[in-house]
Every structure is written in C-alpha cells, then in structure tokens.
Amino acid sequence: MPFPGKALDCNATILFINPVKTIANLVHEPGPYSSFSLEEISIPEPAADEVLLKHRAIGVNFIDTYFRSGLYPYPEPPPIIPGSEACAEVIETGSEVTDLKVGDRVAYTGGYGSYCHHRIMKADRVVKLPETVSDEVAAASMVKGLTAHYLLHGTFKVKPGDTILFHAAAGGVGLFAGQWADYLGATIIGTVGSGEKAELALANGYHHVINYEEENFVDRVMEITDGSGVEVAYDSVGQDTYPHSLKCVKRLGMWVPFGQSSGPIQNFQLKDLVAHGSLFTTRPTLFDYVATREALVAACDSLFGMLENGHINVSINQRFKLEEAALVHELLENRQTKGSTVMFIS
Ligand SMILES: NC(=O)c1ccc[n+]([C@@H]2O[C@H](COP(=O)([O-])OP(=O)(O)OC[C@H]3O[C@@H](n4cnc5c(N)ncnc54)[C@H](OP(=O)(O)O)[C@@H]3O)[C@@H](O)[C@H]2O)c1
Numbered sequence: 639m640p641f642p643g644k645a646l647d648c649n650a651t652i653l654f655i656n657p658v659k660t661i662a663n664l665v666h667e668p669g670p671y672s673s674f675s676l677e678e679i680s681i682p683e684p685a686a687d688e689v690l691l692k693h694r695a696i697g698v699n700f701i702d703t704y705f706r707s708g709l710y711p712y713p714e715p716p717p718i719i720p721g722s723e724a725c726a727e728v729i730e731t732g733s734e735v736t737d738l739k740v741g742d743r744v745a746y747t748g749g750y751g752s753y754c755h756h757r758i759m760k761a762d763r764v765v766k767l768p769e770t771v772s773d774e775v776a777a778a779s780m781v782k783g784l785t786a787h788y789l790l791h792g793t794f795k796v797k798p799g800d801t802i803l804f805h806a807a808a809g810g811v812g813l814f815a816g817q818w819a820d821y822l823g824a825t826i827i828g829t830v831g832s833g834e835k836a837e838l839a840l841a842n843g844y845h846h847v848i849n850y851e852e853e854n855f856v857d858r859v860m861e862i863t864d865g866s867g868v869e870v871a872y873d874s875v876g877q878d879t880y881p882h883s884l885k886c887v888k889r890l891g892m893w894v895p896f897g898q899s900s901g902p903i904q905n906f907q908l909k910d911l912v913a914h915g916s917l918f919t920t921r922p923t924l925f926d927y928v929a930t931r932e933a934l935v936a937a938c939d940s941l942f943g944m945l946e947n948g949h950i951n952v953s954i955n956q957r958f959k960l961e962e963a964a965l966v967h968e969l970l971e972n973r974q975t976k977g978s979t980v981m982f983i984s
Contacts, residue, residue, distance in 0.1 A: 661983075662754035663963045664717040668708025671964040671971075674753075675717075681758060686734040689761050691726035691744070695777035696752050696960060698979040699723065699810065700874075700899055703967050705750050709902070713749070720963075721752030723780035725773045728764075735761040743767045747780040749925065753963055755983050762931045765938045771945050775952045778810070778978035781924060783941045783950070785896075786814035788927035790822060791940070793920060794870040794892045798823030801863055803871040803886050805879055806899060807844050808835035810978045815872065816843030817950045827862055829855050829879075831973050838976055842953065850879075859886040870894060877901040881910055889915030896922055953977030959984045 660681050665673045684690045702720040704710040712718050728742040738744065738761055746764045751757055767776050790796045796819055804819070806812045807828025819826045820843030828844040830836050836847040848858045859868060867888035873879050874897030887893050893911075895903060911917045928934040944950045956979040958966050969975050 660754055660756035661960075662719045663721075663960055664719055665706050666717045668706065668712070668716075670707075671968045673706055674963045674967075676961050679754075681756060684730055684732045684758050686732040687761055688732045688758050689728050689735055689738055689744075689764060690730035690756060690758055691724075691746075691764070692729045692756050693724050693726045693752065693754065693983060694743070695725045695773040696721055696981045696983075697723035697777040697779070697781060698956075698958075698966055698970065698981060699781045700897060700970060701781070702750075702753075703971055706967060709898075719751045719753050719757075721754070722749055723747045723777060723782075724752040725767065725776040726757075726764075729756065732761065737761070738764060738766070743773075745776040745780050747784060747924065747928070753960060753981070755960075763934070765935065768942050768946060771942055774954055774957075774980045774982075775945060777980050778952050778954055779814070779941060779945065782810040782978060783814050783945070783952075784928060784937050785811050785924045786818045787937050787941055788922070788924060789815065789872055789894065789896065790818055792927050793894055793896075793922050796822045796824050796870070799825075800869045801825040801827065803827045803829070803859055803868045803873075803883070804844075805829045805850075805871075805873050805875045805883070807839035807847060808842075808976050809874075809899075810975075811874065811897075812839065813842045813953050813977045814950060818944065819843060820845075821944070821949045827859055827868065829875075835976055838953065842951075855879075856882050856885045863888075867891065872896060874898070875900050876903050880906070884910055884914040884917065887914060887917055890917070891915070892918045892920075894920065894922065954980050956980070957982065 662679050664675045705720045725745045744764045808830045826844045827846045828839045829848045829850040839847045846862050848855045870892040871883045871887050872894045873883040876898030878900035880903045955977045958981045960981045
C-alpha cells in the first residue's frame with residue numbers, strides 16, 4: 639500500500655514530505671548536546687519483512703547520550719539518528735508482513751533510530767499495544783520497563799524476602815525497578831542524588847532510600863541489612879559507585895553493572911569478586927534478553943500486564959518536542975531529570 643504525502647508542522651514551518659522523506663534529528667559526528675541537526679532525509683520503502691512507522695511519542699534514554707557522544711561506537715557510518723524506543727502507527731507494511739496492518743498502534747525498542755517522524759522497522763521487532771497503554775507510557779516503557787523486567791526476572795531472579803540495592807532509584811529505569819521489585823516481594827534499597835528524588839523513589843516501591851551525595855551508601859546498606867548485605871546490587875552509575883557497590887553484596891551474591899551514567903568502570907579485576915565473597919557478575923544488555931521474537935513478546939506481555947493492572951505507574955516528568963533533543967540530553971546528563979522523558983512531534 640503506498641504511503642500518502644503528509645503535511646507536518648516542524649519548527650513552525652509546514653513541510654510536505656513525499657513517500658520517501660521524513661524529518662530526523664541527526665548526529666553527523668559524535669559530540670556535545672549541540673551535535674543534533676534537524677533535517678529532512680530520505681528513507682527507503684519497507685522491504686517485504688518491514689513496516690513503515692509514523693511516530694506518536696519517542697522515549698528518551700541514557701543510552702541515546704552514549705551514541706550521541708561517541709561513547710558507544712556507531713554501528714554504521716554517520717550520520718546516525720539516536721533514539722532507542724517509541725510508540726508509533728503503522729503506515730505501510732511490506733508484502734510478507736501478516737500480523738500487522740496499516741493503522742495499528744505499536745511500540746518497539748532498538749539500539750538507535752527513533753529521533754525522527756517516520757522510520758522503517760523489521761516487523762518482528764514491533765509489538766501491538768493494548769488500548770489501555772497510552773502513547774507516552776508505551777514510548778517510555780519499551781527500554782526502561784523491559785530493562786527492569788530482565789534485570790529482576792532474568793539476570794537475577796528476585797524472590798520474596800530478597801533485599802536488593804538499586805542505584806539511581808529515581809531515574810527512568812529506577813522507578814520501574816522499584817515498583818516491580820516491590821511487587822515481587824523484595825525489600826528494596828535505592829540511592830538518589832537529592833531529597834526530592836528520595837521522596838519520588840519512596841513513592842515508587844523503595845523501602846529505604848539513601849542520598850549518596852550526603853551519606854556513605856555502603857555504611858547505610860550495612861546498617862539497614864544488619865551487616866549482612868544485599869542479595870544483588872544493580873549498578874548503572876558506573877565509575878562513581880565502583881567498587882563500593884561490591885561491598886554491599888553478601889557472600890555468593892550478585893553485582894550487576896548494567897550502565898555507566900557517571901562514566902565507564904575503568905579498573906575492574908576478577909580478583910575483586912573473590913575479595914568480596916565469591917560474587918557473581920555479568921554486564922548485561924536488554925537487547926540480548928529480547929533478541930528473539932518469542933522473548934520480546936513474552937517480556938512485553940509481562941510489562942503490559944504490570945501496566946494494565948496498575949502494579950507499575952509510569953512517571954513521565956519531562957515532555958519535550960523532538961527538536962529540543964539537545965536540551966533533553968543536557969538535562970539528562972546533568973542529573974536534572976526524574977523518572978521518564980518523552981519527546982513529541984509538534
Ligand atoms: N544494560 C542495559 O540493558 C540498560 C538498559 C537501559 C538503561 N541502562 C542504563 O541504566 C542507566 C539509567 O538509564 P536511564 O535512561 O533510566 O537514565 P536515568 O536513570 O533517568 O538517568 C541517569 C541517572 O543516573 C544518576 N547519576 C549518578 N551519577 C551521575 C553522573 N555523574 N552523571 C549522570 N547521571 C548520574 C542520576 O540520578 P541521581 O541524581 O539520583 O544520582 C541520573 O538521573 C544508564 O546508565 C543506562 O545506560 C542499561
């Protein structure tokens with residue numbers, strides 16, 4: 639089915655795009671916030687197993703800053719379009735796509751490519767949305783919610799009675815994880831960088847919150863756990879919290895470094911694990927946990943169920959236009975955001 643031309647209002651200019659053009663926030667060279675460039679670009683027709691999507695809401699994630707800055711190498715020659723999750727409408731389907739149709743409201747996660755009005759996706763990477771999950775909640779959930787899912791159900795299977803430590807508790811992933819781990823029956827200790835963030839974390843499943851700007855979080859974790867430590871420490875902060883997080887984990891427990899908001903860990907050595915009680919570790923990524931269609935659908939069913947049943951409420955505290963991506967990244971990298979951030983097409 640052909641994709642009809644659409645009138646789009648972008649930066650107060652009415653642009654007419656033809657079937658193979660869209661508006662995208664490109665990065666030509668990795669660099670600072672100012673590296674974004676809003677441009678009209680060509681996109682290919684969808685192949686037989688692909689769909690053409692029109693975005694309705696675009697989620698923002700810390701991983702987007704890694705691609706923009708160059709911390710993560712570009713998987714293809716620049717320019718690159720950052721962005722790893724979105725809610726969209728199916729505009730056109732490839733000839734072999736049978737389970738999606740034009741007009742379906744869908745969502746997806748992928749490494750990059752969502753900071754734009756339209757994009758092509760493999761149909762098997764896209765999931766249909768339940769009516770009760772709004773555009774902005776879907777856009778905010780596909781990376782952050784699915785990450786909380788695999789961390790708590792896959793990397794370490796959290797069970798009732800476990801005590802866990804989760805850094806950056808009031809962040810995007812952090813607020814999903816607090817509510818989900820609470821639902822699983824764990825005792826959750828969170829760390830945050832301000833009093834306001836502490837209040838938000840306490841309202842989203844965390845039982846104990848430590849302001850690691852003011853308190854020694856290792857001492858506080860040991861106090862809270864009567865000296866025994868936690869079963870698992872989830873650490874996305876990276877260099878600033880390494881190696882202290884290891885000291886919070888009990889013997890034979892697990893340390894899960896899954897991000898590097900403060901910078902990559904530089905000096906990890908295997909002997910650190912034995913020094914802290916024969917700990918287990920992995921450096922996981924969401925994209926391995928949802929690599930197959932079956933795994934993606936199962937994880938989304940679980941996530942959408944949690945959202946529909948009200949076990950998880952998504953705090954969308956920052957809403958911006960796509961053309962404000964530079965400001966969005968500046969706020970995110972400077973710890974000025976709480977919960978989720980979503981960008982919309984104006
Ligand atoms: N491996 C995976 O599969 C996977 C998937 C998704 C996300 N992640 C990682 O999870 C982390 C959270 O992602 P998110 O999108 O939800 O971001 P976020 O938590 O909303 O934002 C990052 C937070 O990290 C904390 N932080 C501590 N030191 C920081 C520093 N020096 N600079 C910046 N932030 C600092 C800040 O909270 P405080 O002010 O409270 O300290 C900040 O708000 C990121 O590291 C991301 O890379 C990994």
